[in-house]
Each structure stands twice: as C-alpha cells, then as structure tokens.
Amino acid sequence: MQVQFTVNGKAKNLDLPPNTLLVHALRELMQLTGTHVGCDTAQCGACTVLVNGRAVKSCNTLAVQQQGAEITTIEGIAAPDGTMHPMQAAFKECHGLQCGFCTPGMVMSAIDLCTQHPNASEAQVREQLDGNFCRCTGYQNIVKAVMLGGKNMSAAPAKATATA
C-alpha cells in the first residue's frame, strides 16, 4: 500500500505491506532506531513519537494510517547544528535518564505534555506520564526534567517547535 507522510520534515512516499506498524516503518525502512519497542501491549511508551504534534505510540498504529501526517521522532527535535531541544537538554541537566532505552519515548511524551500543559504541576506531570515506563530512574529526575524542560520550552517557544 502507498502512503505519504513527512518524517522530521522530510517527505516520505512509501510502498508498504498494510500490516506494517509505524514503529517498524521508522526503525527498519528509515533507520530511525531512536524510537524503541519495549512491549507488545502499548503500555511502556518507549515507541512514542509525535504525530501532528501529539504523542502517539508508534507500536500501536499502522504506518498506512498516517497518510498526510507530520511525524516527528527523537532524531528530529534537536536544532540542525546539534543543539538539543530544551526538553532533551533538561533530561541531561536533571539526570532524567540512565540506560536511555525509555528516554526517546519519554522525551516525546514530555514535549506533548508541556505543549498541552505549559505550567504543569508536579502532580500533573506524574499523572500525564502514566503512558511511559522507566525502570531505571524511579521517575524522580524525569519529573524534574519535564518541569524544567517545560519551563524552558515556554521561555524559548521557537526552539520548542519540533523539526524544521
């Protein structure tokens, strides 16, 4: 089946078996291996990407469902010169990652969270992160990172817009 969408600002025109999951299209056809697969029941959130700006679990949607969508992955949010997105920078600053496997999904969820709730409280952040598992950090520094990242996104809205 044919499908057209953009990934990190680049137009993609793909001919795929209709049962191809979006995450497999990203990882296997586009070598965007920053998006991870951690479960098979859409619980862990390691595969989270932005579809038209909203966080979506890419293991739980078919690539062909994304006709015309703007898809953003973890590889697409830093500036062209490699400067990290405020949310990425906040995760580093707050030590919001350890093994790094849940991190891309966590960062993508956090960007959506802070776009929707620019001044989210700690309780809101904790509640809104319920779609993402982390087994390393105990979430302590992730929550701090999301709050700092959200603050810095608000302060630098231009940088926060995903992709160019």
Added chain:
Amino acid sequence: MGASDFSKLPHIGEELRRKEDYRFLTGAGQYTDDVNLANQAHAVFVRSPHAHAKINSVDTSAAMKMPGVVGIVTGKDIEGKMGGLPCGWLINNPDGTPMKEPPHTILAIKKVRYVGDHVAMVVAETAEQARDAAEAVVVDYDVLPAVVSVSDAANKQSGVTLHDEAPDNQCYKWTLGDKAAVDAAIAKAAHVTKLDLVNNRLVPNPIEPRVAIGGYNRATEEYVLYVANQNPHVERLLMTAFVLGLPEHKVRVIAPDVGGGFGSKIYLYAEDVCLTWAAKHFNRNIKWTADRAECFLSDAHGRDHVTHAELALDKDGKFLALKVHTDANLGAYLSTFATAVPTILYATLLAGQYTTPQIYVEVDSWFTNTAPVDAYRGAGRPEATYLLERIVTRAAWELGLGQDEIRKRNFITQFPYQTPVALQYDTGDFRACMDKSMKLAEVDGFAARKAATEAKGKLRGIGYSSYIEACGIAPSNIAGALGARAGLFECGEIRVHPTGSVTVFTGSHSHGQGHETTFAQVVAARLGIPVENIDVVHGDTGRVPFGMGTYGSRSISVGGAAIMKALDKIEAKAKKIAAHLMEASDADIEFANGEFTIKGTDKKIPFGQVALTAYVPHNYPLDKLEPGLNETAFYDPTNFTFPGGTYICEVEVDKQTGEVKIDRFTAVDDFGTIINPMIVAGQVHGGLVQGIGQALMENCVYDKQSGQLLTGSFMDYAMPRAEDFPMFKLDTVCTPCTHNSLGTKGCGEAGAIGSPPAVINAVLDALRPLGVKDFDMPATPHRVWEAMRSSQKSA
C-alpha cells in the same frame, strides 16, 4: 594512592553531567536491536504452552515449507552436539553431597518443564515469516501434572517429579550457623518473636527486551554474538567452555548499549547459544528480539521465598539469637547464579546491622514448573533484609519499644565486626545513618501528621528499615571454596594516546549506571586531564582484555579499583619518563594536577609532553624503559564492601479502599566515597522504586494447578508509574571502605534492598490500631482492604 587522598582530588564528588547522555537523548544510542548485520535472517522460538509435558514428537515438515524459512533446529537436532547451560555456583548439602544439577538442555528433548520452555528455533528471512512458520511447528505433548508454588514443592505431596536426578524436586538443603546454640538461646529467652512471610516473586522487566544476533565468518572461522548482556566475557566463557566447546579466541561477544538489566541480563540463556551455533550451521547472521510476552515467560525471575523465622530477645530488647528456615523456588532449571542467591547472598546477611550473637539458617531449594529464578536487583540481600527488618519491627511492637529504639539497642558499633554468619564488616556508622534519617524524615512531626490524617478519616503509619548489604563478592579464592565456579576480580586497561588523550577499557558493563562518566571522572582526577579527553570502552570481548561484568553493585569498587591499579602503573612509568626529561632522579618526581615536578623546585612538565615522549622516544631511557604508555591491571578484592543505611517510610491508607499512598520516603545511605553524587542519587531512586514496587504492586503469579503465567504482560503485572511516588528525600553518611583504593562501597542495589520492609512496616503500623498484625507483599488495595475487613470480623 589511598582512599583518603583519592577522595580529595578534583572531580571526586562533582555532579558532572553524563558523557553518554547526548547519544541517548538524540536517538543515537545503539542497542542490540538497532544493529543489523549483512545477510541477516531472523529467529523465533517455539515455546512450550504447558508447564510440564512429555514431548512425543516435534514435526517441522509443514513449517519447513513455509515462505522464507531458512531452517529449523529442534532439541534432537542438537542433542550430543553441545552441553547444557551451566550453573555457576555449586552448593553442597550438610552431609557434603553436592546439589542436584539436572541437565539444562538448550532445547527441550524429552520433556518441557515450564510455560515458555524452548522447544525449537525457526529461522526465516524475516521475523514475520519466522513467526508464521513457528506456528506451523507441530509438537505432540502428553501433558503432565505440574508443581508450581514453592510451598507445594516443599510439602512433597504433589507426586510430580521434574527431573529424574531430583525425585522429590529438592535441589539442595543448606545450613549456616550453630543450630544447638540458637535453639538453647531461644529456649531460655525472655521473649521470642515469630514471623512467617512470603517474599513475592518478581519479573525484572528492563524496558529493553532481551535480544541477540549470532554471526559467523567462514574466512576467519570466528563467531560473533551481539547480545543485551551485563557481562559479555562471562557470557563468552560459559558459552565456549561449558556449552559449545569452542576456543574463546574464536568467539567475540559484544554487549553494546544495553537498556537496563537488573540482574536478568547476567545469565547465559538458551537463545544466545542457539543463535551462535546456528549462525555457522546455516551460514547466516541470525537475529532474535524477544517480545515482552517472551520476557515475562523466559527471563529469569527474582525472589520467591517462603520463610519462617524466630528472633529471641532478652527483657531489654537485646537480640540473643535468630533462627530462620527458608524454602526457595529455583524454577524449572538452574539459571547461571540461581543457587548462590538463597544461600551465599542471603543467609550471610542475616546479622544485618545488629550484634545478634547466634544465628542459624536452613534453606531448602526446590525445582518447580516455573521459569528459572535467579538474581534480581539485590539478589538474596533484599530477601534477608525484608525478613530481618520485618521481624525486628514486630519485636519492637511486641515489647512496646519504638522501631528506632530497638534498632539502636542492637546496632554494631565496633569495626571490624565478625558476624556469626561468615561476613566481616570493615566499617560503618549505623547510628549516624539512623539519626540523619530520622531528622530528614521529620520524625518529630509524625504524631501531628498522623492526627491530621486521621482527621481526614484515613490511617497513617511509619516504617523503619536499617539495611546492610554486601557488594562486590570477593575474594576469588574464598568464593571458590564456597562453590563459585568463576573468578570475581575485574580488569582495567588505561591506554594513554600520544597526544595525551586516554581510552579506558573496563570489564565492568554499563547498562544505565553511567560508567562512561564516573570512570572518566576517576581517570581525570588521577591524571589531571579534561574529562572530555577520556573515553570509556566496555561491553566488547574484542576490545576489552577481560572482565567479570556488572552485577552485585561491584563496578566502582572492583572495576574502579582495577582502573586505579592500572593508573598507579601509568603514573609510575610516566614519572620515570618525566625524570629522564628533567634530568632528575625518579624518586624526586611528584605528580599532581596533570604536572610532573621536581620536588622542591619550580621545574615542571605537563602530562601531555610525557605521553608524547612515550610514543616518540627520541630523548628516552630506551636502555631501561619500554616505549609506550599503556597499562593493564587485574584487581581481586580482599573483602566485600558493606553499604548500609536507614530508610523511613510514611504511608497513608484509605480505610474505604485499602489504597496505600507513599506520603514520604527518606533514605540515608553510607556508600563510602562518592564519585558523582548525581549518578549515585539516581541509582538510589531507581532501587527505591523497584523495592517499593515489590512492596505495593509487583507480583508474578502462576496458576497453581496449570502453571500458566497469569501475569504475563504489562496489562497484568503492575509496573510502578510516575504517579505512584512522591519526591524522595535522600542523604548520605560516609565511612570509606577500608580495603579498596577509592573508599567506595557501591550503590546500585541499596534502594531495592532497604525499601520493601520500610514500606510494609509503615502499612502495618497504620493498620495496627485495627488489629492487623501481618500480611504479605504486595500491599495492594485488595489485600489491605481484606486484612482490615478480616481483623474487624475477628474482633
């Protein structure tokens, strides 16, 4: 260099942001599933749907005709061609006979023994084709009755035998301590506190599933195995020497970025062996990526103990003796270090922080029709701590003492301290940890908080846990005498490049611990060069000389100490080069902050100049010194390290729903010297959440009759989420380890070891007024509600 001097160096104690983070945050991390080799096929395993069954036949004929199938391997295909998975620790029975060690074949041949047991490997061009073909493999089973719970195995009434070698399913009995002395002390004690408890079975669940790629190069006759693993050299040693009979130098094991382990990626698994062997057999590179359901079924699980304990006390609450009996579930087969967990890593910790003079422990270990059970974050020490800290708090309540008071009356205060269960603690300050924790937890305000909670119609409780653990199992010769079948040293290599930058090769493995930063800080501190000029390489038997890997919180204290030894050699050689360049005697050279100086003069040269001279040896003492600046060291510790601390948990319990909310959690730990406090705090956070997860929600449940795994997905097994926790309060006390050059003790497991009893003691404290005396983890709303209801009914 000694620990005291080391702790004062620049960078030591600095909250340096992590060097590895940029790649992880930009999607550039390279985990095994991100690696693809040329000519790569994909494997899927046919697994047993039954807990216990006889295999009559495995018919692959239909599957072989499916599209894309490269080949299928069954147990019969590899029978006699390779050994079984080895167990790395021999435990002897009290009469000196060895434990039962039934074969653990790579693929099942005559019988399957747990749901998820490996029956065949299907290799196809794509993972989908392999999956389809795996469904077409027809296995004819005669289903047998299963024995599932450890209690059912222990009472020997099941009539089920898993292995002919162990007719009653017992792997071993093991004892430690003086039974007669303990019985005598209990008989005449003023008070005896008794406790029965279950340490609930857990699934480790690193977010990266297990994954491996086997490869073979016909030109060089070399194998390669990419694998999500915590100790690639151990993996290679076990696979080559014990299973495949291959020369080690022909096998390279690479564990690249690994997405968490928590113990479950220590072990040599059947899949790894199959893929390596089949790579040559089919002349293909073959990848296998577990789905989460397979992780639940076939990753080694943790805990699963049933214990009875008795603590004898005098009238003042001083501990006189502790007697413990534990039934431990080993699962269907012996995983790599399974046998050490309920014995060496458990019973030896039962003195805890206390001066209990007599301790006797008896452990019975059982085979059951469940997945193998092995080390999971803490490994034996959480089980010991949970038992001890539960019974100590219960004793306090029975005697009308405070949870803090009973502990203070029994703390060890003199070091070194020889426990009655084999360990010798080198150092610690348990009272300081307790005092600091109580202050940070604002224990003085507890009564007021409790009143405020009760005014809302809820319950509030406080729970204490003063844990000790033993990290960095050592020394190798004593471990060997106790049954270890491997060494327990570590290796480090420092390669100074001509331009003065450094590559560190370590046998430790980072799967989240931040070694690339912490180890670089150690080297930067010693050599006085920028952290940016230091790279840390790990996880590749082709690049790192040797290594025992990362588990048991051993990396900084054993791996770091090996790096320190290699740095000593670098410094000694560099001083000779500097002495030659400055025309001074070796003994007059001092090295600090990256500069070599002649004692008492202002003559100096930088480290970089010495490095360049080592590789461009024109003005060089070639007659007495080799060129180059590259040193390797192996370090075998003389003792364990002993982190300890006091954790205090406060919970609110909803009387209507039984829901437990962690209101505050305070952790004060003594990890000795801390290199990077930010990273150490992160390790504590993660450990606490795994421990609190065990206490409140995580529980691996098999159906007791059928042996089907009931908690086989994230939909059924409750994983901790961000909203389940408040921000924790952490602090540290520092008594440096006395026997390694850094003074470090290790911090990776403490949180998971110390926290479960603090939580359960807090919940029980909240429920005490209702007459609830006991219940087992996890304290789910249902269990808590039931406990409240049944105590009200009986009242």
